Amino acid sequence: MGTEATPAAGIKKPVLTPKALIHQKYGSRACYRIEEVQHAVGNVCPGLVIQQQVRSLYRCCLDLPDLSVTSDTFTRKKDAEQSAAQIAVEKLGIQAKANSSTPEEAWNELVARISGLFTDEFLSSSHPLVGHFRVALRKEGDLFGMIPMSVIAACDVKVNSLCRIIDPKAESDAHIILLLISKAAKVSGSVCIIDDKFWIWKGGPYSSEAIESSLHHSSDCLESVNIEAIRIPCALEEEVGTLSLLVSDTKYYMDEIAKKLNVNNSSEVLISKTVGKASSEIKLYFPTPDGLLSASDSSNDPLGIVGDVKMGPLLNKRASYLSGQNIYGDAILANVGYTWRSTELFCEDVSLSAYYRMLVSKLPDGSYKLSREAILAAELPAVYTTRSNWKGSFPRDLLCLFCRQQRLLEPIFSVRNVNALESSPGFKEINTSELTEVQYANEVLSGVLDRDLDTSSGFQCEVKIFSKRQEVLIEYSSADTYRKESDAIQSSALKVLAWFKKYFKQLDMPMEELSSFGSTDNIKVHPIIFSQELAASSFVYDFKQMYITRNCSSFGSLFKNQSNLILQNGMILLNVEGPDSGVYPSSGSLTCISYAASLVREEDTAKIFLESNDEFEFEIGTGAVINQIEACVTQMSVNQVAQFVVELPSRDMILAAAGESANSLSQLSLRNCFLEFSVKVLCVTEPLEDRMEKALFNPPLSKQRVEFAVRHINESHAATLVDFGCGSGSLLDSLLEHTTSLEKIIGVDISHKSLTRAAKILHQKLTKNSVMQTCIRSTALYDGSITEFDSRLFGFDIGTCLEVIEHMEEDQACLFGDVALNLFCPRILIISTPNYEYNPILQRSASGTKEDDLEEKSGSCKFRNHDHKFEWTREQFEQWATNLAVRHDYSVQFSGVGGSGDVEPGFASQIAVFRRNPSHWLEEKCLPDGDSSHPYELVWEWTNKSL
Numbered sequence: 046m047g048t049e050a051t052p053a054a055g056i057k058k059p060v061l062t063p064k065a066l067i068h069q070k071y072g073s074r075a076c077y078r079i080e081e082v083q084h085a086v087g088n089v090c091p092g093l094v095i096q097q098q099v100r101s102l103y104r105c106c107l108d109l110p111d112l113s114v115t116s117d118t119f120t121r122k123k124d125a126e127q128s129a130a131q132i133a134v135e136k137l138g139i140q141a142k143a144n145s146s147t148p149e150e151a152w153n154e155l156v157a158r159i160s161g162l163f164t165d166e167f168l169s170s171s172h173p174l175v176g177h178f179r180v181a182l183r184k185e186g187d188l189f190g191m192i193p194m195s196v197i198a199a200c201d202v203k204v205n206s207l208c209r210i211i212d213p214k215a216e217s218d219a220h221i222i223l224l225l226i227s228k229a230a231k232v233s234g235s236v237c238i239i240d241d242k243f244w245i246w247k248g249g250p251y252s253s254e255a256i257e258s259s260l261h262h263s264s265d266c267l268e269s270v271n272i273e274a275i276r277i278p279c280a281l282e283e284e285v286g287t288l289s290l291l292v293s294d295t296k297y298y299m300d301e302i303a304k305k306l307n308v309n310n311s312s313e314v315l316i317s318k319t320v321g322k323a324s325s326e327i328k329l330y331f332p333t334p335d336g337l338l339s340a341s342d343s344s345n346d347p348l349g350i351v352g353d354v355k356m357g358p359l360l361n362k363r364a365s366y367l368s369g370q371n372i373y374g375d376a377i378l379a380n381v382g383y384t385w386r387s388t389e390l391f392c393e394d395v396s397l398s399a400y401y402r403m404l405v406s407k408l409p410d411g412s413y414k415l416s417r418e419a420i421l422a423a424e425l426p427a428v429y430t431t432r433s434n435w436k437g438s439f440p441r442d443l444l445c446l447f448c449r450q451q452r453l454l455e456p457i458f459s460v461r462n463v464n465a466l467e468s469s470p471g472f473k474e475i476n477t478s479e480l481t482e483v484q485y486a487n488e489v490l491s492g493v494l495d496r497d498l499d500t501s502s503g504f505q506c507e508v509k510i511f512s513k514r515q516e517v518l519i520e521y522s523s524a525d526t527y528r529k530e531s532d533a534i535q536s537s538a539l540k541v542l543a544w545f546k547k548y549f550k551q552l553d554m555p556m557e558e559l560s561s562f563g564s565t566d567n568i569k570v571h572p573i574i575f576s577q578e579l580a581a582s583s584f585v586y587d588f589k590q591m592y593i594t595r596n597c598s599s600f601g602s603l604f605k606n607q608s609n610l611i612l613q614n615g616m617i618l619l620n621v622e623g624p625d626s627g628v629y630p631s632s633g634s635l636t637c638i639s640y641a642a643s644l645v646r647e648e649d650t651a652k653i654f655l656e657s658n659d660e661f662e663f664e665i666g667t668g669a670v671i672n673q674i675e676a677c678v679t680q681m682s683v684n685q686v687a688q689f690v691v692e693l694p695s696r697d698m699i700l701a702a703a704g705e706s707a708n709s710l711s712q713l714s715l716r717n718c719f720l721e722f723s724v725k726v727l728c729v730t731e732p733l734e735d736r737m738e739k740a741l742f743n744p745p746l747s748k749q750r751v752e753f754a755v756r757h758i759n760e761s762h763a764a765t766l767v768d769f770g771c772g773s774g775s776l777l778d779s780l781l782e783h784t785t786s787l788e789k790i791i792g793v794d795i796s797h798k799s800l801t802r803a804a805k806i807l808h809q810k811l812t813k814n815s816v817m818q819t820c821i822r823s824t825a826l827y828d829g830s831i832t833e834f835d836s837r838l839f840g841f842d843i844g845t846c847l848e849v850i851e852h853m854e855e856d857q858a859c860l861f862g863d864v865a866l867n868l869f870c871p872r873i874l875i876i877s878t879p880n881y882e883y884n885p886i887l888q889r890s891a892s893g894t895k896e897d898d899l900e901e902k903s904g905s906c907k908f909r910n911h912d913h914k915f916e917w918t919r920e921q922f923e924q925w926a927t928n929l930a931v932r933h934d935y936s937v938q939f940s941g942v943g944g945s946g947d948v949e950p951g952f953a954s955q956i957a958v959f960r961r962n963p964s965h966w967l968e969e970k971c972l973p974d975g976d977s978s979h980p981y982e983l984v985w986e987w988t989n990k991s992l
Contacts, residue, residue: 306330407451
């Protein structure tokens with residue numbers, strides 16, 4: 046289904062889908078029949094006997110009067126129908142022509158189109174313009190039958206498309222369309238205009254039958270009503286606010302808008318393109334610039350009519366950014382007009398909150414926040430993990446939507462197999478921007494985008510984004526390799542979105558810095574074109590900087606007596622309530638919370654409710670929420686409730702989340718205000734790795750690893766232990782449940798957040814003497830990298846590093862091995878890591894959980910956790926450990942837990958046990974005199990005073 050990547054100049058214009066083309070030609074005579082086919086999912090890992098699964102696929106038979114065709118099999122019925130239609134279109138030679146008119150042809154068609162709008166036949170149609178004609182025909186006096194030219198530009202899609210062909214600048218300037226309509230009207234012999242006004246009307250009279258028919262369509266059932274609209278001042282220092290418009294079927298709503306804009310009449314009002322969804326009537330209304338009519342007379346050439354236009358008022362940056370067009374002077378955002386859906390006038394309120402939500406949606410992560418309905422809580426995740434764990438719109442869809450919001454062309458994704466030659470059958474570049482949603486979904490679900498040529502193959506994705514003029518703005522080339530093409534596409538889209546998000550925080554960046562700004566993210570920027578296309582976005586910087594200054598405050602002033610509670614991430618944790626259930630979120634787990642966010646005013650401690658969510662699910666460790674929520678939640682267990690306070694985000698975020706209270710909030714000073722969150726942990730779903738292990742092993746692998754460590758601790762009579770990469774202290778916690786010879790245990794990890802939770806768990810358990818079954822004298826937790834040496838941990842009896850090294854880059858894992866055996870010098874070191882060869886068994890056992898939606902049914906071997914940087918086979922692990930032992934005079938033995946070492950494919954978790962050679966026991970390594978290397982930061986320590 047994929048096509049070769051197309052160069053910028055060859056980007057195709059949208060055409061009808063195959064089914065639409067067949068319907069055009071045959072209508073109801075086209076008969077589609079769907080057949081269900083059972084398809085067995087084969088194994089992809091040789092040497093493993095894994096029971097095959099069966100899934101349903103569909104093929105479509107299309108019967109036409111002179112042809113019958115049958116499609117291939119697909120996972121969705123509608124995709125099979127499209128495929129059958131495509132085969133029929135190709136066999137019948139049906140061509141879908143895109144608009145390829147020249148400017149001269151478009152000009153002649155525009156003149157004809159303007160004339161055609163003012164006919165009896167058009168007046169009896171259901172076109173939205175008819176509503177404007179209907180009001181004009183009710184008027185008395187000189188304005189009888191006259192309509193503003195701007196409504197033609199706003200309501201007639203054909204006129205808009207023709208104007209863009211004649212002058213591409215019409216895409217961003219509504220006044221150019223107005224000038225073209227005026228010029229075309231002068232050429233037409235059937236319409237009239239006034240030289241110094243933008244009125245237009247039929248040259249001759251309408252027939253009485255046409256007038257009566259048009260007026261009969263209106264039942265005049267809409268009484269006079271007041272609707273809420275938004276006034277967007279041109280001056281940035283003025284606040285955006287609401288106003289009321291009085292509209293009805295009998296009173297022309299354009300006259301009401303003209304009055305609010307302080308212009309003479311509705312012919313002096315320009316209308317933007319639709320803001321937001323194409324199906325809505327939300328548009329911006331603003332005054333025609335001074336000197337516009339004189340510009341239309343500055344050239345006799347109809348294709349070069351725009352002279353030097355004196356725009357009068359300054360550019361309205363906020364309105365221009367919202368619409369993607371140049372808006373001048375004060376503007377009104379209103380949801381009112383005549384539509385295809387009804388012959389009556391349509392009108393709805395536009396609230397202040399809705400305006401700010403539109404503003405937020407234009408940010409790189411704005412649509413993700415809105416799709417989660419969590420403006421104050423959600424963030425665009427830093428990594429793409431699995432389809433089932435990803436919440437909200439997918440990265441590819443978000444990037445496409447962002448490009449449309451910025452008036453750019455759809456991004457082009459080119460995917461290639463990095464281990465295949467371009468001439469081989471395995472090579473493919475996919476221009477997914479040319480695929481319909483149905484085609485793209487079919488590519489993903491049918492496995493074309495997810496195929497694995499072999500266990501060593503992988504896919505990389507390149508992304509290009511073009512301007513409307515088909516000029517390259519940015520190019521992204523992924524350095525990462527993915528086992529599935531869909532993962533490569535989604536991950537690359539996410540990387541580009543993340544780069545845009547970073548850029549939007551530095552919109553004041555000089556152009557000379559742009560070219561190097563994306564280098565660290567593998568993004569090549571074309572600075573001149575890029576700056577021109579995103580020039581309207583500069584308002585965001587100006588706008589937010591103004592409010593950042595206004596909102597700034599002393600964060601600690603609200604809780605002067607609790608300044609010790611301010612955490613590193615800029616949060617004050619007020620309290621945690623409820624008993625400890627013992628079920629904590631961990632990295633990779635899906636955590637469901639309920640939360641409420643309120644605005645707190647320091648002067649009167651009053652709270653204004655902003656946003657809440659009864660069930661909000663996110664994946665821990667992916668950055669899918671603001672830092673403060675994750676920092677709070679990871680210190681809580683299920684059913685506990687906590688409150689914390691943070692500084693305010695930007696003003697547009699506050700008002701977008703405020704809902705009905707946005708109007709009153711907009712009048713308040715936010716100088717000494719803060720956000721207060723109330724959070725409850727509802728449930729925690731274990732990470733996929735843990736679920737896979739529990740589905741197949743009893744007891745779970747994590748418990749088996751603990752028992753393995755306990756056995757070696759007692760056999761060696763170890764008194765001191767250091768756990769490298771202790772995380773949230775799961776191993777240390779489990780050791781306290783066993784009777785061991787240990788007297789001192791130490792944990793080291795690079796995550797301060799995980800160590801904080803580990804300290805809480807260990808402290809609770811160690812202070813309950815009745816639970817203690819060991820003779821632990823002291824314990825401590827250190828914040829630091831296990832690839833750095835700290836002399837306080839030298840020469841421990843036993844060191845453990847369980848399921849840690851795979852979370853590091855391979856070179857860092859090798860560095861840790863050298864540091865551990867050469868500098869820390871434990872008597873025994875136990876290292877465990879996943880056996881990659883066992884993954885197919887684990888993933889098949891977890892298939893009942895529908896992980897990764899339908900993508901997991903391809904049977905491909907994936908890493909067990911999205912955070913794993915590598916996973917070794919038995920041969921790779923044994924080679925690494927053997928070389929490490931030889932270099933540092935240790936012996937090594939291999940074992941494992943889960944499965945059997947004598948049965949393919951070995952243990953699920955492979956373990957290496959290093960033992961210091963006896964020669965070293967005779968000449969114990971000693972630290973150099975005065976060595977006080979202490980890079981680790983002590984987070985928590987406990988001493989048993991009773992011993």
